[in-house]
Amino acid sequence: MSFDIPENLYYTESHEWVDPETGKIGITDYAQDELGDIVFVEFPGVGDHLETDDELGVVESIKAVSDIYAPVSGEVTAVNEALEGEPELLNDDPYGEGWLVELDLDSTDEVESLLTPEEYESQL
Amino acid sequence: MALRTPPLHAVHETRGASFTDFGGWEMPVEFDSINEEHEAVRTAAGIFDVSHMGEITVTGPDATELMNRLTTNDVAALEPGEAQYAAITDEEGIIIDDTVVYRLPDSLPEGTPGAGADYLFIPNAGHDAQMHERWTAHREQWDLDADVTNQTDEYGIVAVQGPDAEDLVAAAAGEAARDLGRFSAEAMTIAEVPAWVARTGYTGEDGYEIVVPMDEMEPVWAAFDCQPCGLGARDTLRLEYGLLLSGQDFNPEENPRTPLEAGIGFAVDLDTDFVGRDALAAQQESGVEQVFTGFVLEERGVPRHGYSITDEDGAEIGAVTSGTMSPTLREPIGLGYVDEGRAEDGETVFISIRDEGKRAVVRTPPFIGENQ
Numbered sequence: 475m476s477f478d479i480p481e482n483l484y485y486t487e488s489h490e491w492v493d494p495e496t497g498k499i500g501i502t503d504y505a506q507d508e509l510g511d512i513v514f515v516e517f518p519g520v521g522d523h524l525e526t527d528d529e530l531g532v533v534e535s536i537k538a539v540s541d542i543y544a545p546v547s548g549e550v551t552a553v554n555e556a557l558e559g560e561p562e563l564l565n566d567d568p569y570g571e572g573w574l575v576e577l578d579l580d581s582t583d584e585v586e587s588l589l590t591p592e593e594y595e596s597q598l
Numbered sequence: 599m600a601l602r603t604p605p606l607h608a609v610h611e612t613r614g615a616s617f618t619d620f621g622g623w624e625m626p627v628e629f630d631s632i633n634e635e636h637e638a639v640r641t642a643a644g645i646f647d648v649s650h651m652g653e654i655t656v657t658g659p660d661a662t663e664l665m666n667r668l669t670t671n672d673v674a675a676l677e678p679g680e681a682q683y684a685a686i687t688d689e690e691g692i693i694i695d696d697t698v699v700y701r702l703p704d705s706l707p708e709g710t711p712g713a714g715a716d717y718l719f720i721p722n723a724g725h726d727a728q729m730h731e732r733w734t735a736h737r738e739q740w741d742l743d744a745d746v747t748n749q750t751d752e753y754g755i756v757a758v759q760g761p762d763a764e765d766l767v768a769a770a771a772g773e774a775a776r777d778l779g780r781f782s783a784e785a786m787t788i789a790e791v792p793a794w795v796a797r798t799g800y801t802g803e804d805g806y807e808i809v810v811p812m813d814e815m816e817p818v819w820a821a822f823d824c825q826p827c828g829l830g831a832r833d834t835l836r837l838e839y840g841l842l843l844s845g846q847d848f849n850p851e852e853n854p855r856t857p858l859e860a861g862i863g864f865a866v867d868l869d870t871d872f873v874g875r876d877a878l879a880a881q882q883e884s885g886v887e888q889v890f891t892g893f894v895l896e897e898r899g900v901p902r903h904g905y906s907i908t909d910e911d912g913a914e915i916g917a918v919t920s921g922t923m924s925p926t927l928r929e930p931i932g933l934g935y936v937d938e939g940r941a942e943d944g945e946t947v948f949i950s951i952r953d954e955g956k957r958a959v960v961r962t963p964p965f966i967g968e969n970q
Binding site: 514537558 | 628922
């Protein structure tokens with residue numbers, strides 16, 4: 475099975491993605507497929523400051539609970555409230571309408587240490 | 599230990615199933631999406647491979663006595679072709695397993711699962727060897743004349759469930775399938791395979807469970823054109839009806855419960871003499887401390903197995919044994935044990951989710967259907 479891995483994003487081994495341009499963070503197409511029907515999302519507070527690998531939220535599918543970690547450090551500037559009413563957006567559009575949070579990144583350099591699309595694909 | 603694989607494993611794999619270990623069996627958990635599969639069963643029909651369930655046959659002059667002394671219900675009340683739900687308890691009345699017992703007719707055609715035996719019962723996945731041992735040990739202890747055979751590797755089960763199940767099974771097995779009453783069973787032929795067709799199931803819907811020879815499952819599976827469903831949907835479906843899941847809602851090691859605590863007192867006949875009877879009679883007299891019930895979460899979250907149930911002050915008054923986001927209601931629902939005085943419908947309780955008490959209201963299941 476092949477999964478969508480956009481070229482303009484960076485990835486983590488735990489299947490989060492980050493967009494260095496917008497600071498948006500989400501979970502990958504592979505992650506949403508593994509989880510199955512997503513039914514609940516829990517966010518950090520807007521204004522929270524997260525360090526790399528801090529718990530950023532929780533995504534629950536019918537069958538599993540999954541902690542989501544901050545791929546990079548920064549301040550939470552927005553959370554995707556649409557997911558509270560329609561968590562299935564995360565299944566339908568994980569890189570678009572299913573984004574999770576937006577960070578004001580502490581440093582864009584941190585993104586460089588994450589996986590490139592090619593590196594992420596090779597670990598799937 | 600290597601996982602046991604159902605004979606349809608390759609068929610499921612081709613159909614895109616993902617798999618999970620269930621009771622030592624590698625079984626399909628999901629084909630398309632749990633929500634889609636769940637909805638198909640509620641609105642049309644779905645087919646499940648439940649070959650991980652055990653099959654044990656009991657035959658001989660003392661078969662009825664052996665069955666009656668090892669299950670909580672009154673097996674002697676069964677006519678040939680009837681099925682009965684029962685628990686299997688230890689001396690303390692703790693549920694070791696739950697099961698469906700079939701009283702088999704004498705006239706089963708050769709090759710039909712159960713042919714030649716008096717009873718067929720269905721232990722839960724991974725319990726077949728233990729139940730076979732229990733039956734044979736007690737047979738020796740009580741000096742009863744009965745043969746007990748573990749046929750789990752010889753028989754598989756397909757379940758066709760949902761409002762369209764009757765039409766589908768009638769088309770595949772013949773019109774006689776329509777006449778089967780709830781908890782009745784008959785020998786039929788499906789795709790030229792001899793089958794024991796029972797009007798039973800574990801989804802809360804009308805439906806059939808079809809026991810067939812393990813090595814002839816493929817044509818039987820192929821005879822039904824409906825949504826293939828995995829154990830994920832089976833779990834959400836049974837949960838909406840408050841049906842117990844062995845190992846999760848009761849577990850003799852981690853969560854020992856009696857049938858009276860687990861809400862299946864209807865399957866206990868204290869007029870019969872079974873292992874655990876005296877303990878249950880005493881508990882009936884003294885009352886239970888906790889009861890099995892359901893709840894609906896009123897705040898955002900998903901209840902899960904193992905979460906605490908607390909009162910408004912945070913004191914523990916129970917524990918969640920099963921929970922999910924109900925695909926039908928789109929509400930978080932759960933099952934669990936709650937202190938007897940706090941288990942009334944409408945009672946406010948709190949579910950401890952990641953150290954935060956989320957408000958819930960007690961509701962006796964089923965969550966859908968008559969109590970909706």
